[in-house]
Every structure is written in C-alpha cells, then in structure tokens.
Amino acid sequence: MAVSLPNGTTMSLAKTYGAVIAVTAVSNAKPAVCTAAAHGLQDGDLVEVTSSWSKLNNRVFRVSASAAGTFALEGTDTTNAAMFRPGAARVSVREIETLEQITQVLESTSSGGEMGFTEVGFLEDDFASQLPTQASAQSIALNIADDPALPGYIAIKAAAESRSSRALVAALPSGSLILYNTIVSLNETPTFTKNQVMAVTATFSLKTPPVRYAAQ
Known part of the structure; x- marks a missing residue:
C-alpha cells in the first residue's frame, strides 16, 4: 500500500x-x-497524437525507444486487433517543444468522470441489471493567485483565447507524470473575499482520458 500527498506537484501548460x-x-x-x-x-x-485509432487519438504520450526512422509511444498497448485494426492507423504526431509552469496554484479540483449506466430488464425476468455506458466529460479547475504578469497566467490566457488543444502536465513529487490534453478557459475576474488571497480560475476541459507514467 502507498499513499501520497500532492504537496510539491507542479502544473505546466504546453506553450509551443x-x-x-x-x-x-x-x-x-x-x-x-x-x-x-x-x-x-x-x-x-x-x-x-492524432490517429484514426480512437484510443490513441488526441492523447499525449512520452516517446521511448527512439531510433532512426522509428519511435515508440511509451505505455501504449495496441495488440488488440479488434480495437486497433491492423494497417488502419492513420497517425501523425507533434512534439510539445516548450512548457510553461503555472505558478501560485492555490487549489486544484476535478469534476466529471462519473460512469453512466443504463438499466436492462426483460419482460420475463423479475429483476433488472445495469450496464455501464460511458463516463461523463471531465475537467480540472486551478484556483490561481491573481497576477496577470506571471508567465503561467499569460500562457493560460493565450491558450484560452486560441481555444486550441493544449497539453497540461502534472509532475508529482515522486517523479510520476500525468499528461492531459485539454481545451483551456480562463475566468479573469478575481475573487474579492476579505482576508483571502485574490484568485482567478483556469479550467482545463479534458479531450481524452489522461495518460500516467510512474516515476522512472
């Protein structure tokens, strides 16, 4: 058994x-x-990654086993031919060249991800069963101490204005990484609560499930 505290976690946003x-x-x-x-x-x-294989599409991966003309997507498993039809993977990638750390994060919360269910009951049965459908859309909200001059704030604002995909990287103190591909929005109106730090909220709407890597 292992437990972890988030203290020391850094959040960075893809800039270029x-x-x-x-x-x-x-x-x-x-x-x-x-x-x-x-x-x-x-x-x-x-x-x-952009791919016709939906399990890879719009996700962020780490490169491994790089060689002349080839590279691997670390942590992937495409051996299931029914899910990953051989020869049908139209794929392109683009490298995340620079990350900008988001500093002065006061709080991180997540929402969504709850599994939906449908109930099935046949006329001849005196009971019903439940089948999972799909998880609800997920988002991460970062409450950030208000300072529009910070590089991280500027990067968030630019991403929110562009409405283009941006990777969000959570680097845990253990060395583990969590990679999200998101659409960014920013509420630039700071909070005004007496005796509390003024803060703004950046919301990162997940396009796909996150990818997690254990500490190396």
Whole structure:
C-alpha cells in the first residue's frame, strides 16, 4: 500500500508545438512503434497524437525507444486487433517543444468522470441489471493567485483565447507524470473575499482520458 500527498506537484501548460510529423505505419505491439522518416524525436519527448485509432487519438504520450526512422509511444498497448485494426492507423504526431509552469496554484479540483449506466430488464425476468455506458466529460479547475504578469497566467490566457488543444502536465513529487490534453478557459475576474488571497480560475476541459507514467 502507498499513499501520497500532492504537496510539491507542479502544473505546466504546453506553450509551443513542433511541426506535424507524418507517421507512415504503426505496429500492433506493446508499446506501439511508429515509423516516421527523420522524425527528430528523442526518448522522453512528449507528443500529441492524432490517429484514426480512437484510443490513441488526441492523447499525449512520452516517446521511448527512439531510433532512426522509428519511435515508440511509451505505455501504449495496441495488440488488440479488434480495437486497433491492423494497417488502419492513420497517425501523425507533434512534439510539445516548450512548457510553461503555472505558478501560485492555490487549489486544484476535478469534476466529471462519473460512469453512466443504463438499466436492462426483460419482460420475463423479475429483476433488472445495469450496464455501464460511458463516463461523463471531465475537467480540472486551478484556483490561481491573481497576477496577470506571471508567465503561467499569460500562457493560460493565450491558450484560452486560441481555444486550441493544449497539453497540461502534472509532475508529482515522486517523479510520476500525468499528461492531459485539454481545451483551456480562463475566468479573469478575481475573487474579492476579505482576508483571502485574490484568485482567478483556469479550467482545463479534458479531450481524452489522461495518460500516467510512474516515476522512472
């Protein structure tokens, strides 16, 4: 059994991305290996994936086993041919080139992710059963001490105005990483509560489930 405190966790937002890298083939393997000429990626780089395989699409992964013309998406498992149809993975990636740390975070909360259910009961039965459907949309809200001159605040504001996908990286004190792909919004109106720090709220709406990596 292990327990952890979030104290010391840093949150960073993707600020710049590289050019789109076309992937010509993806293996059905654990991890999935991508073929791309002159990709220029190195182990440890973070990439956003666009794919016709929905389980990979719009997610952020870490690069591993990088070699000339190939690289792996660490932590992926595409061995299920029914879910990942061989030869049908139209894939491209783009590297996250720079991250901007979001400082002065007072509180982080999450919402959504609750599983939905549908109830099934047949006429001939005297009982009903329940089937899971899908989880509700998720978001993360960061309560940030108000300072519009901070680089992190500026990065959040720019991301909110662009409404484009931005990776959010949570680096835990243990060395573990949680990678989110999000759409950013910002409430620039600070709170005014007597004897409390003025704060604004940035909301990160998740496009896909997060990807988590254990400490190396």
